[in-house]
Amino acid sequence: MDLAIKIWILLDIFIIMPSIHWAIMPPPWADPDLNPCANRPGGWQLLFWPPDGQCYKIFQIGYPCPDGMELTPARSKIGKELYAECRCPPKQALSLTDGKCYQLFTKGSCSEGFYFGPDRIHKNNITTSNQQLGSCKIIPKCASSNSIHWINDGKCYQKLTKGPCSKGQLLTVDENKIPLCTCNKQKEMRMFHAGNNRCYQHFTKGPCREMGHLFLPDQSCGCYSALPHYHWNTKKCFELGTIGPCSKGEMFTILPQTSLGGCVCKQGYIRHQNNTSCHRPFTRGPCKPDHILVNSTSCLLQPCVRGELFFPQHSKCYKIGSWGPCDVGKILSFDFETRPSIDGLSYNGVCICQHPNCEIREDDIECDRSKGLLKHGNKCFKIYSQGPCAKGAWLAPQREGKEPGTDKKDAICECMPGTVERVEKKDNSVIIECLSQAPLIAELFNKNYTQSH
8 A cells, every 4th residue: 555545544534513624633643742753854754763763654664673564653552652663564464473474364374274364463551553463274175175265254155256256356276275366367267367357257247248248158248048047038148146137136047947047036035926026024025014024925013112123933022132032142133134225124033143153151041930940050950959959959049148249140059958058178178068867966976975985
């Protein structure tokens, strides 16, 4: 990125109302009190480096920083002090192995079969800046040998398709088997080269400008009735999986009953019997105001109050963000696959992970007291059963003030009726036992008998 552009991105721009004047505030390093180099010509592009007392161009890579690192400004967490730091440039990370900067999602300094990926974020105690750290990770593989695992989003895409790439690039792997988006005339990629330094997947619109033409394997644009992409009503060709000549909520695909191109509802959409378009269920769709589409034949009066979502499996509304009908570790959330600007407002509630990787924490456990269940640790147990308790004890409800510091438990272990609690100290630890009264009475009798003789 050009130096001047990079600096201007960092400038704070304020709009002063009501006259709407634009005021460009100088960056902190343009203040001579913070940066001694600011008094020099072009000083707003210079930073003071304390180790040698010299001024260096901001964002320059290399000396006085180590090779590959750039000189950047940083503000202190306390006060207005300005610091000059050496950090890795954007889209790079500092290797935990050799302390050098490498481009993320490349081979870096890793061995064959590994790529250099993001690790944790390092935060120092002096400035507000963060440094992305990186380490070597195994290159994941897809179930299909013709698919490539795109590391950035964790999804698999077919090789030599657009996949996650920008327009004019296709997905492949480099000589180190690391996924990348590229376009060139080498090996198999040359079959997809369009002659404008861009590559396109066959049977897509690609570089073709004429409506209804597709990019063909001979690198030409055209349309033929023999192609399954041909639409007989319009006499044009359309890319499969797109809206093509179809209506809202539909996509153009090969119809199994005719093996010809036609329109069907997109996955997750349904067609109401009295409407030609396809709609997301649990949106208004073709229904009357205040109603939602349930299936291909029915509209339902919107049953949820503000702050609730409809859970189809239970035909009931639950509060957004609650555990509701979800499994442990999940909460009820919006259906983010529905796009309000296109599909309309959705009342469909889905269960999503409450924590990363659906981690289950003790606070997430909620036991049904109406069924006589109580929480102990991260599990539910029947009240007055032995559960996780020792012999002679059972689970009883947590009583207020019973045991300080145990407020996260609904139940505690107590000695059953007919037993006596005995507390012993052994090896600097406290052992609590629930013993039957008969052995204790016999033990006490024997002790008294021994002492009397």
